[in-house]
Amino acid sequence: MFTYVKLKNYKSLVDFEVDLTDSKNNPKKMVIIYGENGAGKTNFINAFFTLFETLNTKVYKRIIDKLMGKKADNKNDKRNIKLIINKIIKDNFKSIEDIINDAKTIDSKENIILEFGFKLNGKYGKYYIEMRENGIAREKLEYVLSKNKTRFFDISDKEKYINKSLFNSNKYFKEISDLIDKFWGKHSFLSIIFFEIMDKSKKYINKNMPKDINNIVEYFLSTSLHIKQKSNIEKGRINVARKFIFPMNRGIITKTKKEEKKLNYTENILNYFFTTLYSDVKKVFYNREYKDNKIKYKLFFKKQIYGQIKDIDFSLESAGTQKLLNLFPLLLISLNRDKVSAIDEFDSNIHDILIYNIISSMANFIKGQLIITTHNTTLLETKIKKDYIYLFNIDSNGKKILIPITEYERKNPNTNFRKRYLKGLYGGIPMIDDIDFGDLFNQDDLYVKEK
Incomplete structure (x- = not known):
């Protein structure tokens, strides 16, 4: 489960960090995020999808190569196949350049950084990926090995460090090193590993692949996502039992x-x-x-x-x-234990009472992690732990922050968090003046006459 997320120059989240752990440093089982429209809620959820996409670039490359290799009998068929393939590629299979173009903050000339803290099988880890304009600039993974947090790998233009002790076979370690020399930059190390898992037999992988790295790749890939995009288009991925x-x-x-x-x-x-x-x-x-x-x-x-x-x-x-x-x-x-689901606009098109009933009913049964964004304020009146509730706000320097509502005010028996939130005492809600629709109508009338 995720313990924290750090983002730099990622969409609207230019310098962003959120802690997802409780007082005992365990990842919270539920994270419910509020904030006004445009605050960055969708971009936060989308960061998990970007992580998923970076893991798939090498697998996608093989799929694209196979599609592009499809033959046609005549020029019209060839043109139609090309149009179809281009649309499939654009909609589903992103290269690292596509990912960067989609993720980078507008007008930013700085590198994109995504960093995810996580806890898997009772052990803590950290994954970092930094992307420049046309490829990966740096990638590193830390995870517990023999009770101590260890650098599994740290790869950049200047350094290529891979922990050799992870590998049972010197031959396979050499193979992986050669693959990094050949493909890293256009593909992440974890993407290369995932390609190996998909390309080689299970017996071969179990014998040669470091088990912990295999587990981490599968863990990141198992995160299930549902994201609301513009024009009511939705995207995501689901790992069904x-x-x-x-x-x-x-x-x-x-x-x-x-x-x-x-x-x-x-x-x-x-x-x-x-x-x-x-x-x-x-x-x-x-x-x-x-x-x-x-x-x-x-x-x-x-x-x-x-x-x-x-x-x-x-x-x-x-x-x-x-x-x-x-x-x-x-x-x-x-x-399920160690499984993560992240859902953007969970309440969209669904009645408040249904949302209230579903979330409050399942809260005590979550063994993994459920992260949602919502505008349904009735959840503030459930018995769900208040430190599960997070608010997106903008500080005095214009920096977007996401912190638990309990950072604003500690819970006591007489606190009605919903009423106080709706009054704007914690921020995270639209602050606007009343709209005079009569005045709007008159302005529209004048505009039509002038035109």
Whole structure:
């Protein structure tokens, strides 16, 4: 789980640091972030996605090479294939240059720095990556080895340090060193490691790859994300437990006992979840079609409508209900040890009472870490620990800060944090004058006449 995040020249977060640990230096199981629009909440969540992207550049490069190698029979086909491939690449597969262009603070000439503190398997670590205009400038990892925090690697233009004691095989250490000489800068060291994990057999990796580095790569890649972008476009990634079917709304699976068991299990879990949240939903089930050793499944609600029970295709449900299904796997993930889910605008399209019920109900069952941004102030009145609540503010120097609400005021039995927050006593809310819409209308009228 993450213990802190430091960012420099990353989008709107020019010089940013947040501590995510409790008084005992353990990572907090829940982090609920408030702040006015444009404060930096989405950019903070996006930093975890950028970390994920830097881990995938070398794997993406191979995918792109395979796509670009696709042959066409004629010029029109070749042009169409090229257009399709370019769109796929632009939307899904970023090079390190693309990542930098997307992440860098506007007009900044300084390097981007991302630093993540984390705790994995009871041990603390730190990962640092610095990116200049066209590649990686420095990358380092520290983690506990034999009870002491140790430099696993520290690579830059001037230095290439890799802890040789991590490797069981001198031959493989030499292979890794050669790969760094060849690819590092355009790809991170962790990206090279991930490519090795994907490219080599499991037996080979288990024999040669340092177990701790393997675990750290898998840990970073297992972070599940849901991010709200402009124009209501959403992006993210979900690591669903193997006992669930995914996607959960519809799909096709092989007709085997194992797959049907997963389908039944997912159906039962969704039935409990949605019938608990919605009084008119009486049952949740999958409509199943069996054909050619395949099962085509589609989610349905059995709902009470004007005194009648009707089967409703889930695709016809509201945007809020569909978003709940999209977020449901991320909530489940955070219930697992060392697993992290980060969700931007968790409350978007979902009723305040549902958000209140879901978050307050799961708070005591989280074994991993759940990080969310929200505008739902009812959560300030739950029994959730108040030091889980964070506020985005801007200090007197214009620096964006993110700190627990308890830094502003310690909890006592008579404190109503929600009322005091809405009054602006802690900041983190829009401070605007009343808008005279009558005056706006008159100005608009004058503008039309002048035009």
